[in-house]
Every structure is written in structure tokens, then in C-alpha cells.
Amino acid sequence: MNQGQKKLEGLDYVLLTLVIAAAIICFLPIWYTVAVSLSDKSAVAAGQVNFVPVGFTWISYMTLLSESAFFQAFGISIQRVLLGGLINFVLTILVAYPLSQRDEDFPGRRIYVWILIFSMLFNGGLIPTFLTVKALGLMNSIWALVLPMAVPVFNVILLTNFFRSIPRELREAGVVDGANQWYLMLRIYVPLALPALATITLFSIVGHWNAFFDGFIYMNRPEHYPLQTYIQQLVVQINMQNLDAATIIELSKVSNKTLNAAKIMISMIPILLIYPFLQRYFIHGIMIGSVKE
Incomplete structure (x- = not known):
């Protein structure tokens, strides 16, 4: 022993x-x-930076934060995460719950499951999606960023399998007591699925926050760019007019490499702040939801 x-x-x-x-x-x-x-651009270009800043300077962050467009793009990303995350959350539950029931309770369930799986593996492509968004009049609006990915199929499958792992006796007891489908879903299934719901919420938040390509496609004006699209197209542009010598010297320390590093760090902060609150549910939710019984 x-x-x-x-x-x-x-x-x-x-x-x-x-x-x-x-x-x-x-x-x-x-x-x-x-x-x-946090390093000087010459030190970065010379490959002198390892894990300690060389020529310590805040100028890359100051360059980003001094732009009013940065805060406007940040606000658009926050709006996108809140609106898109809410839409993903509601629609994922509404789709996953009926798909988690038995075939006799939901005739044709397998057909809908295969349709969802097919849509996850194959899609119309970039050009048809763009034409659809344009035809619906969603260009240059927040809806163009959230509606095309309103139903994340992977999240639906994850939550469906989690719902199926809930003992069926709980549903039968609710039916005997006269509970309807809405009551069963909202008062029994959803409260028991908090780990899976936290997991898919984390997926939705990260997906919306990190997305940048759709901003390039659906937004024709820079003032409508979300944060990731804004910092993706931002390059070092120094206008020498109306600048004093000290400011020009400071701005000369900025390069695209140092600015890109500052972009990465600033864009990581919201996710790093949110993740600890959802992490305790993450492993449990994805483990149970990924197994089909």
C-alpha cells in the first residue's frame, strides 16, 4: 500500500x-x-528583444489609444459581442432542445440533425453569403456581423448531447405534473446545463471578438469597423505637420512590428478578463457535451 x-x-x-x-x-x-x-523599433528590427524590453517605451500603446477611431471600433466590438452572444445563446438553446428529444417525441428529428451537420461541412461560400447580406440591406450595420453566424452548429451539437445526458426521468416527472415544453426547457434542462451553456457562451464571445474578416467584407467605411478589423488594417502613418520635435522623435520609435504586438495585447485583455469566470464550467461542459450516448 x-x-x-x-x-x-x-x-x-x-x-x-x-x-x-x-x-x-x-x-x-x-x-x-x-x-x-514595449521596445524601441530599432531593437526589434535588429532582433535584440527576447523577453526583456529594449529601449522601453509606451509609444505603441499611446499611438493606439490616442486615436478616437480605436475607441469607436472597441465600442462596436462590445456591441457585437453582446448582441451576437445573446442571439447565439437563445437560438442554440431553441435548436438544441428539440433535437435532444427522442424520435417518437419529435418526428423527423434525424432529418434536421443531418441538415445541420451538412450545413457545418458545406456552405454556399463567400460570394453567395455576401450577395445575400447585401440583398437583405444589412451592409454597414451590426446585423451583418451577427446574423450570418447566428446559429453556430458546433455549439448546437455540443448542447444537444449535453441535453441528452440529462436523465429522462426528470422530463417524465415534469410531464406527469402537467409541465409543457417551454417549462421543461426553461426550468429543468437549462438550469442543469449551466456547464455546457457557459462553454458555448465562451465560444461565442471569443468567436465574435476575434472575427475581423467579415468587417472587411460587409463594412464599406472605416468608422463601422469592429476592433479586430480596425487594428488589422492599422499601420504606422506619421503626419509630420503640426507636430513638435519631441513628438516626432517619440513617434519615430514606432514600427509595424511594435504596433502589431500592442494590437495583440490590447485585443487579448477582454478575453483574459472573461475567461476565468467561465473556465470552471469549460472542461466539464465540453467533456459531457462531446459524448453521445
Whole structure:
């Protein structure tokens, strides 16, 4: 028994060492990006920056934050995350609940499941999607950013499998007591599916926040760009007019490499703030929701 405990303790130390090593490997690129964003452009161009800033300067962040367009784009991204996340949340539940029922309770269920799977594997493509959005008059509006991805099929499948893992006896007890489908869904299934709902909410938030390509496609004016699209097209442009010598010297320390590093760090902050609150549900939700019984 003692030898078994010693072996187990030794295995725990090995696993702990591997986890710490993996955490360090994941953290080092972030720290390197921070060092680049705080370094002088000449040091970055010369490859002198490792994990300590060289020629420490805040000018890359000051350049980003001094633009009013940055805060406008930030507000559009917040609006997109809130609106798009809410739409994803509601529609995912409304689709996943009926698909989680038995065939005798929902005739044709398998047909709808295959339609969803087919739509996840195959789609009309970029040009038909663009033409559809344009024909609907959604160009240059927030709806063009949230409606094309209103029903994330992967999230639907994840939540459907989670709903199917809930004991059917709970549903039968509710039916015996006279509960209708809305009551069963909102008062039994949804409260028990908090881990899965937290997981798909995290997926939706990250997906909407990191998306930038659709901003280029559906927005014709820069003032309508979400944050990721804005910082993707932002390059170093120094207007020498109406600038004093000290300001020109400071701006000369900015390059596209240091500015891109600052972009990455600023765009990561909201996700880093949200993730700790959802992380405890994440593993449990994705493990159960990914298994089909």
C-alpha cells in the first residue's frame, strides 16, 4: 500500500511538472509579445528583444489609444459581442432542445440533425453569403456581423448531447405534473446545463471578438469597423505637420512590428478578463457535451 502511494505521489509530481512546463510554453509567447510592444523599433528590427524590453517605451500603446477611431471600433466590438452572444445563446438553446428529444417525441428529428451537420461541412461560400447580406440591406450595420453566424452548429451539437445526458426521468416527472415544453426547457434542462451553456457562451464571445474578416467584407467605411478589423488594417502613418520635435522623435520609435504586438495585447485583455469566470464550467461542459450516448 505504501509503495502504491509512493508511486502515485511520484506520478503526481511528474504530471505537475508537465503541467507547469506546458503553462510556461503557453505563457512565453505572450510575454515575448509584451516585450516587443514595449521596445524601441530599432531593437526589434535588429532582433535584440527576447523577453526583456529594449529601449522601453509606451509609444505603441499611446499611438493606439490616442486615436478616437480605436475607441469607436472597441465600442462596436462590445456591441457585437453582446448582441451576437445573446442571439447565439437563445437560438442554440431553441435548436438544441428539440433535437435532444427522442424520435417518437419529435418526428423527423434525424432529418434536421443531418441538415445541420451538412450545413457545418458545406456552405454556399463567400460570394453567395455576401450577395445575400447585401440583398437583405444589412451592409454597414451590426446585423451583418451577427446574423450570418447566428446559429453556430458546433455549439448546437455540443448542447444537444449535453441535453441528452440529462436523465429522462426528470422530463417524465415534469410531464406527469402537467409541465409543457417551454417549462421543461426553461426550468429543468437549462438550469442543469449551466456547464455546457457557459462553454458555448465562451465560444461565442471569443468567436465574435476575434472575427475581423467579415468587417472587411460587409463594412464599406472605416468608422463601422469592429476592433479586430480596425487594428488589422492599422499601420504606422506619421503626419509630420503640426507636430513638435519631441513628438516626432517619440513617434519615430514606432514600427509595424511594435504596433502589431500592442494590437495583440490590447485585443487579448477582454478575453483574459472573461475567461476565468467561465473556465470552471469549460472542461466539464465540453467533456459531457462531446459524448453521445
